[in-house]
Every structure is written in C-alpha cells, then in structure tokens.
Amino acid sequence: MSSQPPRRRRLEVEDIGDVTVVSFTDRKILDEQNIQVIGEQLFGLVDESGRKRLLLNFGNVEYMSSAALGKLITLNKKVNAAGGKLILCNIDPQIREVFEITKLDKLFVICGDEQEGLQKF
Amino acid sequence: MPSTTRRETDFMSQQAPEHPVAVEISSDPAEARKIQEEIERQLQTTLFSEKEIFSIKLALEEALVNAIKHGNQFDRAKKVRIAYKVDKDRFDIKISDEGCGFDPDDVPDPTAIENLERPCGRGLMLMRYYMTEVQFSCGGNSVSMTKLRNGSK
Numbered sequence: 001m002s003s004q005p006p007r008r009r010r011l012e013v014e015d016i017g018d019v020t021v022v023s024f025t026d027r028k029i030l031d032e033q034n035i036q037v038i039g040e041q042l043f044g045l046v047d048e049s050g051r052k053r054l055l056l057n058f059g060n061v062e063y064m065s066s067a068a069l070g071k072l073i074t075l076n077k078k079v080n081a082a083g084g085k086l087i088l089c090n091i092d093p094q095i096r097e098v099f100e101i102t103k104l105d106k107l108f109v110i111c112g113d114e115q116e117g118l119q120k121f
Numbered sequence: 122m123p124s125t126t127r128r129e130t131d132f133m134s135q136q137a138p139e140h141p142v143a144v145e146i147s148s149d150p151a152e153a154r155k156i157q158e159e160i161e162r163q164l165q166t167t168l169f170s171e172k173e174i175f176s177i178k179l180a181l182e183e184a185l186v187n188a189i190k191h192g193n194q195f196d197r198a199k200k201v202r203i204a205y206k207v208d209k210d211r212f213d214i215k216i217s218d219e220g221c222g223f224d225p226d227d228v229p230d231p232t233a234i235e236n237l238e239r240p241c242g243r244g245l246m247l248m249r250y251y252m253t254e255v256q257f258s259c260g261g262n263s264v265s266m267t268k269l270r271n272g273s274k
Binding site: 032063066069070073074094 | 150172178179182183238240241244247
C-alpha cells in the first residue's frame with residue numbers, strides 16, 4: 001500500500017461544446033505507477049460520465065512509457081465502442097517519436113494543437 | 122543542444138561515480154523509481170544530451186517494469202538486481218529478476234497490423250530502439266543495455 005500513488009485528480013477536464021478537453025496535471029507522468037490511476041480516471045470519463053468526444057492535450061507531458069500507450073489504446077476502443085472519437089494533441093516531439101516508432105501514429109488521430117484538434121471532431 | 126560550457130563545468134565539479142553501482146530492490150515500482158531518479162541525476166552530470174537522457178530513461182523504465190511485472194510477477198519477496206555504470210560518454214546497466222525467464226524472440230512484433238491494438242508488448246521494441254545495445258542472458262532473466270553518447274539515437 002505504501003507504494004500506491006495518492007489518488008488525487010490527475011486530469012484537468014474542460015468541456016468545450018460536446019468535446020471534452022483533457023489535460024494532465026503532472027509533467028513527469030505516465031510511468032507505470034501513475035498510469036494505472038490515470039487510466040482509471042480516463043476510462044471513468046467514458047464509462048461513468050458518458051463522454052464520447054475526448055481531446056487529450058499532452059502539453060504538460062514530458063515522459064511516457066509503453067504502459068501509457070496501452071491505456072490510450074484501451075481508451076480508444078472504449079470511445080469507439082461508444083460511437084465517439086478520441087483525438088490527441090500538443091504532443092512533444094520526443095513523445096511523438098514514441099508513437100511513430102510503435103506505429104501507433106497510424107492508430108490514433110494526432111493533431112498539432114488544441115484548436116486543430118477541436119476542428120477535427 | 123545543451124550548453125557544453127555548463128555541462129563541462131557540472132561534469133568536473135560533480136562527476137558521476139566512476140565505479141559500477143550495484144543495488145538490489147524488491148519488486149516494488151516505488152523502489153525502482155528511486156533508482157531511476159538516482160540514475161537520472163547522475164546522467165545530468167554527464168555529457169549526454171537531453172534527448173539521449175530521455176532515451177535512457179525510457180528504456181530503463183521499460184526494463185524495470187518488465188523485471189518487476191513480467192519477471193517477478195509483482196512478488197515483493199522476489200528481488201531485482203541492478204548494476205549500472207555512468208560515464209561521461211557511456212551508460213551501462215544490467216537488470217536481473219528471479220522469474221521463470223523468457224525467450225525474447227517469442228515476443229510478437231507489436232507493429233504488425235494484427236498486434237497494433239494490443240495494450241502491451243512494446244517494451245522490448247522501445248528498449249532496442251532507444252539503446253545502443255540490448256542483450257538478454259540467463260534464459261531471459263537478465264538484460265544488459267548500453268547507451269553510447271552521440272550514437273545513432
């Protein structure tokens with residue numbers, strides 16, 4: 001239990017029309033410890049709050065592991081199953097490279113900034 | 122590119138230990154995090170670029186998660202042994218777990234179209250991409266990784 005991260009809010013959520021813009025509160029996140037909690041909070045947006053149009057803003061994110069990619073894939077499936085859409089934006093070039101190496105830039109819709117992302121819905 | 126003047130000054134005044142460091146942790150991500158933070162701190166005193174440090178951090182995260190999660194199955198009683206050496210131009214690390222081992226060649230290609238939506242299986246690929254050299258031994262229980270400064274990545 002002592003290794004569990006505090007279950008505080010890891011996401012900033014803002015509704016713009018029928019699009020939910022999600023930002024991450026921590027910079028050094030998305031490592032194995034944090035991603036479990038973040039994943040639960042992301043899934044909750046779809047499963048519990050019924051949000052279908054999600055725009056994830058990675059502007060604060062400095063670092064991401066493959067565990068985070070897994071959560072994003074699961075989130076993408078949930079959103080698609082609900083008839084919605086998931087878009088990622090504002091991704092740092094080093095993080096973007098992780099998506100490209102793993103070919104996940106072919107799976108996800110990735111935009112340059114939040115404004116471009118909002119227009120993609 | 123980092124300021125070489127600042128980096129060289131930092132390097133001279135606070136060099137990383139020239140001897141290898143060997144530690145043993147339980148299969149606890151929090152303990153692994155402490156080791157990762159110490160390695161990052163030492164890397165900041167070298168001449169590795171920020172991009173190279175990012176690469177090492179990512180490969181290190183993947184390797185430690187593999188050891189704890191897949192090797193030792195999160196069994197806190199099982200240990201992860203870590204031996205590393207930080208030089209100004211080179212980083213070496215060996216991570217060993219107490220699991221059943223595995224054959225790296227059995228891990229399917231995560232970029233294949235049929236695997237693209239699998240939530241896991243990318244760790245090895247990222248380790249091999251970001252490090253200069255990755256080698257498995259002891260039936261998959263140990264992984265040795267090397268990063269050379271100003272390498273291809």
